[in-house]
Amino acid sequence: MPEESPLPLTVIEEFEGVGPxxxxxxxxxxxxxxxxxxxxELDERGISWELKVLSAHRDPRGVAEYASTAALRGTRVxxxxxxxxxxxxxxxASYSDLPVIGVPLTSSKSVMGGLDALLSIVQMPPGVPVxxxxxxxxxNAAILAAKILAQGGGYPGTPGRPTAEL
Ligand code: RP5
Numbered sequence: 001m002p003e004e005s006p007l008p009l010t011v012i013e014e015f016e017g018v019g020p021x022x023x024x025x026x027x028x029x030x031x032x033x034x035x036x037x038x039x040x041e042l043d044e045r046g047i048s049w050e051l052k053v054l055s056a057h058r059d060p061r062g063v064a065e066y067a068s069t070a071a072l073r074g075t076r077v078x079x080x081x082x083x084x085x086x087x088x089x090x091x092x093a094s095y096s097d098l099p100v101i102g103v104p105l106t107s108s109k110s111v112m113g114g115l116d117a118l119l120s121i122v123q124m125p126p127g128v129p130v131x132x133x134x135x136x137x138x139x140n141a142a143i144l145a146a147k148i149l150a151q152g153g154g155y156p157g158t159p160g161r162p163t164a165e166l
Contacts, residue, residue, distance in 0.1 A: 019073025020048035022145050025066065025092060027055045027082035034105045034136050035081050041142035047149065056087040063088065067095035077145040080130075081138060083107035086117035089130045099148055101131045101141045 022042055026035055035051065042049045054063045070078060078096060080089035081103035089102030104117035114135035122132040133140040 019070065019075045020050045021074070021076050021149055022047055022049040022142070023066070023070050023075045023078045024049055024051040025054050025063070025078065025080045025088060026051065027053075027080075027086070027088045028107075029053055030107060031081050031083060031105050035079075035103065035138045038079060038081075038103070038138035038142040041139050042145070045142075045146050047142075047146060054088075056082070056091040057085075060091070063091055064095050067092045070096055071098050077101065077148050079103060079138070079141045079145060081105050081141075082121075083110055083114065083117045084120075086120035089121050089132075090124050090128060093124070093128050093130045099131065100129075101133065101144055103133055103138045103141045104135045106136055 024035060024038060026032060032051070032053075039049065039051065052066060054066055056063050067078065076098060078092055078098050078100045079102075080092045080100060082088040083105040084107060086102070086104055089100055093100040102121035104114050104121050106114040106117075110116055118132070118135055121130055124130045131144065133144065
């Protein structure tokens with residue numbers, strides 16, 4: 001009998017578990033300070049995280065690559081903070097099945113103190129959900145991520161979980 005050819009899953013296994021539980025993306029270096037409370041909160045809870053500066057409009061390919069491979073690296077929740085038109089959380093959600101928490105941020109160029117980013121993030125069209133915390137609410141994003149991580153292995157019918165008896 002011929003030896004079985006390696007499955008593409010080998011690639012997945014290679015990545016599995018090497019990434020942090022939470023991936024934080026920001027659209028600009030200028031967003032870093034506003035996301036600091038999220039990093040502190042995750043540290044205090046002992047949750048591993050990484051932060052990357054990846055802009056939806058300046059580096060769309062980078063965002064696509066990061067978001068579409070995050071789950072393979074073992075990341076379970078994505079947090080995306082951005083200001084102004086704030087496309088980043090929505091783009092991330094379009095490339096990943098992981099839950100995405102958007103953080104609308106204020107910047108020196110914001111309209112109405114960040115209302116522009118808030119509406120951009122919260123008004124995602126049906127089918128591509130993004131959770132949205134308050135303007136500059138990065139600490140809440142981290143707490144919500146922790147709550148998501150604390151949940152069990154899915155809902156009835158998902159692989160590895162028995163179907164609920166009705
Ligand atoms: C967004 O535009 C960023 O998320 C940032 O909040 C805002 C301004 O970016 P910079 O011009 O400071 O790089 O893309």
